[in-house]
Amino acid sequence: MDDYVKLKKSLRNMQILVVIVIGLVVFSFAIDFLVVQKTVTTIEENLQTKPLKTSYVVQNLKGDAMETWYAWQPRDKIEIKIVGENNYPTDKIDAIKRAILSTETIEIDNNLVFKGDEGTSTYWIGWKGAVDHIREKRGIEKPLDISFTDKDEADIIITLTNSKSGEGLSGITNSLVNDEAQTILRSFITIYESDKLSNEHMEIIIRHEFGHVAGLAHATAPEDLMYPVIQTPAPYISECDVDALLHLYTGGKTSQVICES
Numbered sequence: 001m002d003d004y005v006k007l008k009k010s011l012r013n014m015q016i017l018v019v020i021v022i023g024l025v026v027f028s029f030a031i032d033f034l035v036v037q038k039t040v041t042t043i044e045e046n047l048q049t050k051p052l053k054t055s056y057v058v059q060n061l062k063g064d065a066m067e068t069w070y071a072w073q074p075r076d077k078i079e080i081k082i083v084g085e086n087n088y089p090t091d092k093i094d095a096i097k098r099a100i101l102s103t104e105t106i107e108i109d110n111n112l113v114f115k116g117d118e119g120t121s122t123y124w125i126g127w128k129g130a131v132d133h134i135r136e137k138r139g140i141e142k143p144l145d146i147s148f149t150d151k152d153e154a155d156i157i158i159t160l161t162n163s164k165s166g167e168g169l170s171g172i173t174n175s176l177v178n179d180e181a182q183t184i185l186r187s188f189i190t191i192y193e194s195d196k197l198s199n200e201h202m203e204i205i206i207r208h209e210f211g212h213v214a215g216l217a218h219a220t221a222p223e224d225l226m227y228p229v230i231q232t233p234a235p236y237i238s239e240c241d242v243d244a245l246l247h248l249y250t251g252g253k254t255s256q257v258i259c260e261s
């Protein structure tokens with residue numbers, strides 16, 4: 001009888017333990033979901049109050065504006081210089097670096113982006129992660145070596161300025177290309193009113209401009225990062241952006257970002 005009571009008691013303890021464990025697992029999933037949802041909602045609210053307007057220009061060595069696609073020549077290393085870095089707080093510069101160097105991905109509920117669509121989609125936070133993913137798909141094992149430098153001859157120059165753009169732009173990318181070889185030689189990003197941009201907006205605008213640096217044109221879909229006016233609740237590198245870049249670097253001969261959803 002004693003043994004029976006003991007057994008019953010330990011079974012009950014086990015049941016309580018199982019319920020607690022299940023509860024904790026469900027709770028942690030719920031917290032995770034809420035955090036992502038809250039981030040996305042906050043970003044959406046911020047972007048609605050101040051949409052980020054962008055532009056990009058592609059010029060050949062003679063200074064003519066070009067209208068077609070261009071891509072970087074195969075390379076394993078790319079260097080970036082930030083001009084004006086010392087005039088801004090470290091966390092603002094870290095936001096720029098995160099948009100470029102992060103290899104993290106984020107899962108976002110489709111309902112938040114394309115209303116009425118079930119499931120989730122993967123987004124990349126930084127271009128390093130997206131590019132390495134593309135390289136892997138192309139069978140290139142070596143990850144891209146992206147680094148920040150003080151050298152004036154860096155491949156990519158990001159200029160931070162407090163001055164206002166005449167056209168009301170937050171950012172612009174100007175790429176210098178060799179029109180015969182159809183290659184990008186160097187890219188110049190300018191971020192206007194850098195002192196007024198929140199770290200979050202700085203990160204988003206750099207993420208968008210870096211898409212142009214990589215060779216992408218604007219997206220036709222308003223819910224994409226590469227839409228000319230950034231207004232998406234998911235301002236991250238989408239699978240659509242990754243597909244467009246993979247297409248461009250595998251002989252696709254187009255820089256268009258066409259998203260089907």
Ligand SMILES: [Zn+2]
Nearest residue numbers: 054055056228
């Ligand atoms: Zn743009």
